Amino acid sequence: MRKLQIAVIGYNKDRCTEEARLMAYDVGCEIAKAGAILICGGLGGVMESACKGAKDNNGFTVGIIPQEDFSFANEFCDLVICTGIGFARDFITANSADGIISVGGGVGTLIEMAVGYMKKKVIVAIEGSGGVSDRYAGKYLDERRRVPILVVKDAHSAVQIFSCKVNHASS
Amino acid sequence: MRKLQIAVIGYNKDRCTEEARLMAYDVGCEIAKAGAILICGGLGGVMESACKGAKDNNGFTVGIIPQEDFSFANEFCDLVICTGIGFARDFITANSADGIISVGGGVGTLIEMAVGYMKKKVIVAIEGSGGVSDRYAGKYLDERRRVPILVVKDAHSAVQIFSCKVNHASS
Amino acid sequence: MRKLQIAVIGYNKDRCTEEARLMAYDVGCEIAKAGAILICGGLGGVMESACKGAKDNNGFTVGIIPQEDFSFANEFCDLVICTGIGFARDFITANSADGIISVGGGVGTLIEMAVGYMKKKVIVAIEGSGGVSDRYAGKYLDERRRVPILVVKDAHSAVQIFSCKVNHASS
Amino acid sequence: MRKLQIAVIGYNKDRCTEEARLMAYDVGCEIAKAGAILICGGLGGVMESACKGAKDNNGFTVGIIPQEDFSFANEFCDLVICTGIGFARDFITANSADGIISVGGGVGTLIEMAVGYMKKKVIVAIEGSGGVSDRYAGKYLDERRRVPILVVKDAHSAVQIFSCKVNHASS
Numbered sequence: 001m002r003k004l005q006i007a008v009i010g011y012n013k014d015r016c017t018e019e020a021r022l023m024a025y026d027v028g029c030e031i032a033k034a035g036a037i038l039i040c041g042g043l044g045g046v047m048e049s050a051c052k053g054a055k056d057n058n059g060f061t062v063g064i065i066p067q068e069d070f071s072f073a074n075e076f077c078d079l080v081i082c083t084g085i086g087f088a089r090d091f092i093t094a095n096s097a098d099g100i101i102s103v104g105g106g107v108g109t110l111i112e113m114a115v116g117y118m119k120k121k122v123i124v125a126i127e128g129s130g131g132v133s134d135r136y137a138g139k140y141l142d143e144r145r146r147v148p149i150l151v152v153k154d155a156h157s158a159v160q161i162f163s164c165k166v167n168h169a170s171s
Numbered sequence: 172m173r174k175l176q177i178a179v180i181g182y183n184k185d186r187c188t189e190e191a192r193l194m195a196y197d198v199g200c201e202i203a204k205a206g207a208i209l210i211c212g213g214l215g216g217v218m219e220s221a222c223k224g225a226k227d228n229n230g231f232t233v234g235i236i237p238q239e240d241f242s243f244a245n246e247f248c249d250l251v252i253c254t255g256i257g258f259a260r261d262f263i264t265a266n267s268a269d270g271i272i273s274v275g276g277g278v279g280t281l282i283e284m285a286v287g288y289m290k291k292k293v294i295v296a297i298e299g300s301g302g303v304s305d306r307y308a309g310k311y312l313d314e315r316r317r318v319p320i321l322v323v324k325d326a327h328s329a330v331q332i333f334s335c336k337v338n339h340a341s342s
Numbered sequence: 343m344r345k346l347q348i349a350v351i352g353y354n355k356d357r358c359t360e361e362a363r364l365m366a367y368d369v370g371c372e373i374a375k376a377g378a379i380l381i382c383g384g385l386g387g388v389m390e391s392a393c394k395g396a397k398d399n400n401g402f403t404v405g406i407i408p409q410e411d412f413s414f415a416n417e418f419c420d421l422v423i424c425t426g427i428g429f430a431r432d433f434i435t436a437n438s439a440d441g442i443i444s445v446g447g448g449v450g451t452l453i454e455m456a457v458g459y460m461k462k463k464v465i466v467a468i469e470g471s472g473g474v475s476d477r478y479a480g481k482y483l484d485e486r487r488r489v490p491i492l493v494v495k496d497a498h499s500a501v502q503i504f505s506c507k508v509n510h511a512s513s
Numbered sequence: 514m515r516k517l518q519i520a521v522i523g524y525n526k527d528r529c530t531e532e533a534r535l536m537a538y539d540v541g542c543e544i545a546k547a548g549a550i551l552i553c554g555g556l557g558g559v560m561e562s563a564c565k566g567a568k569d570n571n572g573f574t575v576g577i578i579p580q581e582d583f584s585f586a587n588e589f590c591d592l593v594i595c596t597g598i599g600f601a602r603d604f605i606t607a608n609s610a611d612g613i614i615s616v617g618g619g620v621g622t623l624i625e626m627a628v629g630y631m632k633k634k635v636i637v638a639i640e641g642s643g644g645v646s647d648r649y650a651g652k653y654l655d656e657r658r659r660v661p662i663l664v665v666k667d668a669h670s671a672v673q674i675f676s677c678k679v680n681h682a683s684s
Binding site: 450 | 623
């Protein structure tokens, strides 16, 4: 029986605010406490903070990295998927998620959101986390209005949504 | 000496309006007249109309399709790249463009825009073409403000921008 | 501290012999007993038997599947990576391995071996398992003679090689 | 009406012999004379020589490169597909071929052959060109015996085979 796989997406190392880092850490903690597996892009910023939060709570963390070599992953990944396909790996992160939590983020995060949206995944943005998470909170990514980007006040609420919703959303 | 490779992105078959189809046809015509190569995702809707426009003006057209088999490409492609990597091929379409012209479009178009934006490609939206082209016209896709989505009134103006701008934008 | 990630490759469902299935099951058992993570292509045949072996010994199993949807993975995968990039996912399976164990197999297995060989991974074929595993046992895949395909008599010996060799091979 | 797309695969820059370079040049010439499009991996060695041969005969050449940026392609490519997916682009080169001509080559060439073999493409090796082309000449890549690697004495014979065979092989 496969566990829930929750993707955390958001700011990379270059743009990550201290606030987003703390929020991402909390998201990692909550995913671990809920007994779900945390998947992410495996690099720095939000990805690293979320992995650290999960590890501090005995969670299991997966880094799906653009590069071919393990060494690019952050140190808090229990498992590293070395895609070697560059940033097209954003598709794999989103496809492999039962649900997605977004913390801030730039255009890379937008791509991951968009892939999740195409597949009608449950996507939750943390309120006030900045970047594309705030920009698209409560909105649809295109005219098709497939799924709204949900908004929550904090990490705990984000993970709670998944416990309720995900089983219906993921095929 | 490689010719300019201009990508046309936009509505797929399911959502394409008659207006967007005509605009895309014009874009194809202008690309061919300018002596550039038209690249696109190789399927229906905007992609097909643009290819037809280019073929009607003796242009050369390239379809970069998600599938493994040639048969999925529209009939106006001179060359078909069968990626077999699904919609992650959006990365390849955008990476392979010296510049991008957008006509309407949904979330798939947004992904192609976003990849182009990451790489600071010149991206031009046709005004009034609907979808994400109108939504992002004149805007930046994230806080980094790398390149604005330019807006033009018609296909002719779109292709003119490339003659001037592209050589500086593409590495 | 990341655990060892050992890839099991070999016959898919269509061509898998009963003998290869048993060998793959044993390989899965031994990987789990060694405390390593089993990664594989996530589908049937050798992949499924190896996963079952690992699960019967409280191991952790990862299926890296060609498709976009979880439902294609065999039921013994603890984690499913839905690549959506078709059989190009063979690159990801091999890139993500600290070492590779091969049980029988056809041309898909040969591709995974070849990717591992390019990256100088330790690759071990189980003797008598048939297919490309026997064909390349003890040989090099090209003139560069990067790494030989090692041969072992059974699953236990295969996993033992990794405990000794892998730390030096993987970067 | 799409033209025939013939892929040329073989030694990269590092290992290319002078003899293979000349053979590849001839292959490029013959593809152009036959009015087909030459596709290849877009880099050095056999790929570059084949492109040069085609260009010297007014052919059209396509380089499908691993990188994201045009600058990695050899100078004889009329069109560059910047996949950005690393060597997993081998799948795209082979998938996009109506037929494949192999000149020498190492493990990367073997992967392209293998992908073509999976899809039952017509694959022709030039006799005496070395590497995996000679190693697999006249053989099958696995027990399934899908298609044999055909052998021919020279470039002219290779291209002749395609004129006869390809229409039946490619779907």
